[in-house]
Amino acid sequence: MAAGDALLLEIRDLGVSFTTDDGMVRAVDGISLVARRGCTLGIVGESGSGKSVATKAVMRLLPANARLDEGSRILLHREEGEIDIAALPARSRELRRLRGGDIGMIFQEPMASFSPVYTVGNQMIEAILEHRDHLERRLGERFDRRSAREHAIRMLERVGMSNPRLRIDQYPHELSGGMRQRAMIAVALSTHPSLLIADEPTTALDVTIQAQILDLMLELQQELGMAMLFITHDMGVIARIAEEMAVMYLGRIVERGPTREIIREPAHPYTRGLLAALPRLDTARRRLTPVPGDIPSPLQRPAGCPFHTRCPRHMPGLCDRILPQDTDLGSGRSVACHLFGEAAS
């Protein structure tokens, strides 16, 4: 992957807190990430890791009781210049144009992103017309209602929908789960976004359908050259789709780097634990190595390293007091763990 000019999304010190009845929940605790054009960044984490919240923050789709940190920066490097999404006013026109325009989104539950009272085609055409300025810049073509419909049909065909001319006039509930997921991808990609955010898009699908959707997403990404932010709890899916990955735990990124290398040789004890706990196909009836303990409540974030309560290599007096900073391991890898930091020596 060449150079910083491919840089598309830069997240710096993103922090998100929720005010709830039971107190303050720190869902995302100062994370920094970059996504490059034509590249997929996978974010993997379990419940409470904040992976979904972080990506919702990128689209500014957080609920009303959420607050972004003062110093959070979400920089989108567009051809027309750079823009800080974190600084845009909540209901601004610009934000609306970004969502579904420069940034496409797909979710776990496709029914949630379709309105049940309009046909698939109707919703796609609306989206295309809403973002016609953006599309004109990308494709050099200005769409009207008729050409938008043709474009929508082309997209449905492209995502592997059989009989797109029939499908476009169907309602979302008339499609099967896999088809809906395809339709949602078609909607997201119909505006040729430069960044696609996919939040557990295959989690609700059967394995054979998941395989089809993952293949499709890989193909389309290469074709359109967009950057992809892929959120999942499934290491296997990450291994299949993402060149680079970041592992999140309780709102922090504990390890990041090229996917293959992290899976071959995980550095952070949490990543190691996750991989060791994963059941594998090649060894029958082997005892697994679980990560001890439970994921702590987000209301009671442990002091110091968030993982120290479950870490087999926890160093008393250090890990429970001092938050480890990112340590560069070379070749694009870094880890936030005292075992690797200067403090350890």
Add this chain to the structure above:
Amino acid sequence: MTAPPLVEIRNLKVYFGVRGKRMLQKARGYVRAVDDVTLTVRRGETLGLVGESGSGKTTLGRAVLRALPVTAGGIRFHLEDGPVDVLALSGRELRRFRRHMQLIFQDPYASLDPRMTVRDIIAEPLEAPGHLRSKREVDERVREIAARCRLNLEFLRRFPHAFSGGQRQRIGIARALVADPEFVVCDEAVSALDVSIQADILNLLMDLQEELGTTYLFITHDLSVVAQISDRVAVLYLGRLMELGPTAEIFARPMHPYTRALLSAIPRVEAEHRFAPVKLRGEIPDPAHPPQGCRFSTRCPFARERCREEVPAFRELARDRFAACHFAEELAD
């Protein structure tokens, strides 16, 4: 040497009526959720039952436990004191028989009554059937099984809301095992848990099996979990058995094209498969309108004329290995 059979399922059929559109109209058609499944679960083994949505795996598990009405077929339990025809049991007999079989649920939240203490939840299979047992005896048994499930005995007087998903699942397991059943159906028992917790529960299930000699029917959509825990695997597709055999052999050399496709589809972190991967096109058909002939014929890349016309027999292809495919021998190489 194979273990003696514990549960024999013969030509089991579970059909659900599809309601007509008009009010009060009689059933218009049937979903053949489980269609002619014959399967033997051996004493002390873990039989993995895998399938995608619409495969009927959950229905099969519940039918065996008599949680659903069975349309046709037979279910026989081979207990120490002779075989029992489970479908012939009714009322009080059935309720008394239930201590031989139990279910572990997928959702650790919905399956525990939030208004009961952990002690009462675990004790339910002992107390509910109305066997005459002293409270002391029940308490003792509950403590014993809780300890085996690595539950802190302090937890017994707490309510479920005090616990995380993993701990709740332990409570569910303790409840299932408290009456010492021979046969336990685990219905996606670890699917709702995070990976780091899931491993713990799988280990617990394996340990308990070793200690208590329980037989598991382990239902899941997750093949890697099946690989981990089961001795044999049965693969279901649209209500029919596609393949059955020892886990290691099936995973190394699947005989049915569907099993091959399923295995190829799993996203994995480890090395690639030893067999040529099979990619599937198309969607899973609607179980209310399954394809003629072989149920898998609409998606099978190797399907021929015969597959669309004739239902393939479920036959033994090698020692202890069964598959329902006309061309299994040809395709295996």
Add this chain to the structure above:
Amino acid sequence: MVESGRERAAGPVATGAHGEEALRYYTASQWQLVWWRLRRHRAAMVGASILLLFAFLGLFADFVAPYGGTTRDREYIYGPPQIPRFWDDKGFSFRPFVYALKTERDPVTLRKIARIDTDRRRYIYFFVEGEPYRLFGLIPARTRLFGVEEGKIHLFGTDDLGRDLFSRLMYATGVSLSIGVLGVLLAAGLALVIGGIAGYFGGWIDYGIQRLTEIVRVVPVIPLYMGLAAAFPREWSNIQVYFAMTVILGLVGWPTLARRLRGHLLAQRNEDYVLAARLSGAGSAWIIRKHMLPSFTSYIIVDVVISFPYVILSETALSFIGLGLRPPTISWGILLQDAQNVRAIEQAPWLFLPALFVIVAVLAFTVLGDGLRDAADPYAVKKS
């Protein structure tokens, strides 16, 4: 496993509690959890306090009211409310007082008019001997909460016959609330039986009962009330009319409740833990006793509290249009009857005070019902 919407409040997650406090939370039963959550609902607590006060006033109406419900003060007809004071131009007094009255004739109409005599103070004493009464209709007593030594005190003024509105309002509160309670209990009882049968057995029985409740629900309420009320024989005693009213309110109120109960039951029947009980060899009796009823009671309470205002409003409305209770029984509706004519609005706006009581009571019930609904299912999925 999957974050979106599936994260649930479990254990310490919900409170962030430590040590002792955490243990208390872990071992808390359903009712404790409900109470803790309700306590945090400030509006509901205010509503509950108001209702408690009303219940007290209604229950001890004879004690709180200075005079009997039909006692007339001929000296003070259409008299405005007398507001207790602590001081006037003659100085300050620790004991609150009202002014005495003197009667004059209107020079034009020659009608008697009560005039306030600011020269004479009437001090208010507490726990005074007053007209005799029977507490709860049983215990003979004379002690009243407050009174004045000479003459009379009318905190809320008097009506066209010189009856003390404050006293009458106390009695009315008791009657209206009790009629509400009985009506709602009757409706809840019917709903429990009918909805319970429908929800538990399902199938044909359910279908039949559903259609029946629909029929009852679509009957227009006012004509039905009118028909039923008109059927009361004139010679019925007040007690008979009173109970007939509760029966009518109950009969009209049950379908809504029954429908909701049936819904809860159907949802409950499909809960995993009910299946678990069945697979453990439990019979119907065990499942109903151990699982259905406990989860149910909280819903029943909520439904009952929420349906209260409707019953009270129905009673008030019926009595207001003269179809419900009849004088000399006193209820909110009957008091408002007095405020029907134009002269009342013009000359004696305080006759509308009962309406204020109705509004406050209905609001209090609604707010409390809201709070209870939020608190009633402490195990509900929490969306974060």
